[in-house]
Structure formats: C-alpha cells, structure tokens
Amino acid sequence: MRAAASRRIDREIETVRTMIGMYCAAQHGGAAGLCENCAELAAYAERRVRACRFGADKPTCQRCPVHCFRPESREAIRRVMRYAGPRMAWRHPVMALRHLLVGRREAPTLGKEGAR
Numbered sequence: 001m002r003a004a005a006s007r008r009i010d011r012e013i014e015t016v017r018t019m020i021g022m023y024c025a026a027q028h029g030g031a032a033g034l035c036e037n038c039a040e041l042a043a044y045a046e047r048r049v050r051a052c053r054f055g056a057d058k059p060t061c062q063r064c065p066v067h068c069f070r071p072e073s074r075e076a077i078r079r080v081m082r083y084a085g086p087r088m089a090w091r092h093p094v095m096a097l098r099h100l101l102v103g104r105r106e107a108p109t110l111g112k113e114g115a116r
Contacts, residue, residue: 005056009049012058012102015095016045016077019084022091026083041076044069060102 024038034042048068052058061069061077069077088096 008056009058011095011098013046013049015099016049017042018092018095019088020045020080022084022087023080037076041073041080044073045077060099 020038020042021034024034028035028038033039049058052068053066054064058064061067067074088099
C-alpha cells in the first residue's frame with residue numbers, strides 16, 4: 001500500500017513538472033530546461049505535494065479544501081495549468097487522462113482540526 005501511495009504522489013509531481021516544462025518552453029523559451037522562476041515553482045510545488053496532509057488520498061489542488069500554496073505561487077501554478085492543461089491531451093494523453101480521473105475524486109474531509 002505504501003509503495004502505491006508513493007507512486008501516486010510521484011505521478012502527480014511528474015504531471016506538474018511536465019506542465020511547468022510545457023509552459024516554460026512556450027512562454028520563456030526554455031528549450032534547454034526550466035528557467036529560474038519555473039524551476040523554483042516546480043521545486044515549491046513538489047515540496048507542497050509531498051507535504052500534503054491528505055497524503056496519497058489528496059485530491060487535485062483545485063478540489064482541495066486546504067490551499068497550502070502561497071498566494072503568488074498559487075496564481076503562478078494557475079497560469080501554468082490554464083496554459084498546459086488543454087495541451088496535455090495532445091502531448092501527454094495518458095498523463096492527462098490520469099489527471100482527469102484523479103480530478104473526479106472527492107476531496108477528503110478535514111475532520112476536527114479544520115483548515116490551517
């Protein structure tokens with residue numbers, strides 16, 4: 001079970017990194033990798049996904065009741081998702097389909113501790 005949870009988190013991180021890469025290449029001309037800002041965003045997103053209180057049960061960030069990204073990072077990742085999301089179906093169809101299926105998952109409840 002632990003290995004499956006880890007694979008799910010790793011897949012989500014891979015999806016986010018792929019989307020940031022697509023965005024960076026188109027918007028910043030990052031053909032040789034991510035620009036500094038996009039690399040920082042990718043590292044930040046990975047830290048936040050790995051630290052998610054829901055673990056492997058985490059919903060997509062859009063459906064999550066806890067918004068753990070800083071406001072400026074949240075806006076940056078929204079721009080990335082708006083750009084790369086529709087293009088994922090053509091460039092990475094399996095990854096896009098997985099992301100859509102996970103996006104249909106119900107968000108877990110917070111319980112008594114509530115939101116941060």
